[in-house]
Amino acid sequence: MADLDNKERILTKSRELFMQYGIRSISMDDIASSMGMSKKTIYQYFADKDELVNAVIQFKVCESEEFCNHDRIVSENAIDEIFRTMEMVEQMFRTMNPSVLFDLKKYHPLAYSQIEKHQNEYIFNVIRTNLERGIREELYRPEININIIAHFRVRSAMLPFDPTFLAEQKANLATIEQQIMEHYLFGIVTLKGYKLILKYQQKRQKT
Structure with a gap:
């Protein structure tokens, strides 16, 4: 049990540091120091930084899937599902260092491949399902090519992490992603859906 607790503590602290400061800038020494333990102890659970990064990304992927599944189940309609996703993404991006994906792609390709697989398979299917739902509910335009x-x-969804694009913006990740998602949503809705977006926007502004 102690071993499991230690491993979970290391993963939790590593996630926190990687998301806040980026992956390249955080060393195994930094993680050990922040936890008040020796680097040798960390190596009892993770062979190297690459293995630790892979474990952190695997956790984040599973967490994303849990959130998406929950939002789909509890949402009132397809647009409500999108707004719930926007809330989740905003909270995640608010404290996320924009260099995380760049660091993954350049220095931890195996972990980055997990992100790509998650985006291209799971997230793609979530989006397809939402589009089909929105069309059935007459909230999305039926003529769109799903x-x-x-x-x-x-x-x-990956555009905010492009270093060139990000350098041209005077906004944080959360704001950029919200603008992109709203632009996407307004582009696919019917008049009925448009009115519903305005309703949910007003609701968000009051909370």
Whole structure:
């Protein structure tokens, strides 16, 4: 039990440091020091930083899937599902260092491949399902090409992490992603859906 607790503590602290400061800038020494333990202790659970990063990303992927599944189940309609996702993404991005994905892609390709697989398979299917739901509910335009729009949404979700794009903005990740998601949503809705967006926006502003 102590071993499991230690491993979970290391993962939790590593997630916190990586998300806040980026992955490259945090060493195993930094993690050990912040936890008041020796680096040798960390190596009892993780062979190297690469293995630790992989474990952190695996956790984040599973967490994302749990949130998405929950939002789909409890949402009133397809647009409500999107707004719930926006809340989740805003909270996550508010404390996320924009260099995280760049660091993963350049220095931890195996972990980055987990992100790509998650985006291209799981998130793509979540978006497709939401589009189909919105069309059934007459909230999304029936003539949209679901496959094209789903692929577009997957790609646009990664845009805030593009260093070139980010350097041109005077806004944080959360604000950029919110603008992109609202633009996407307004582009696919019917008049009925448009009115519902305004309703949910007013609701958000009051909370």
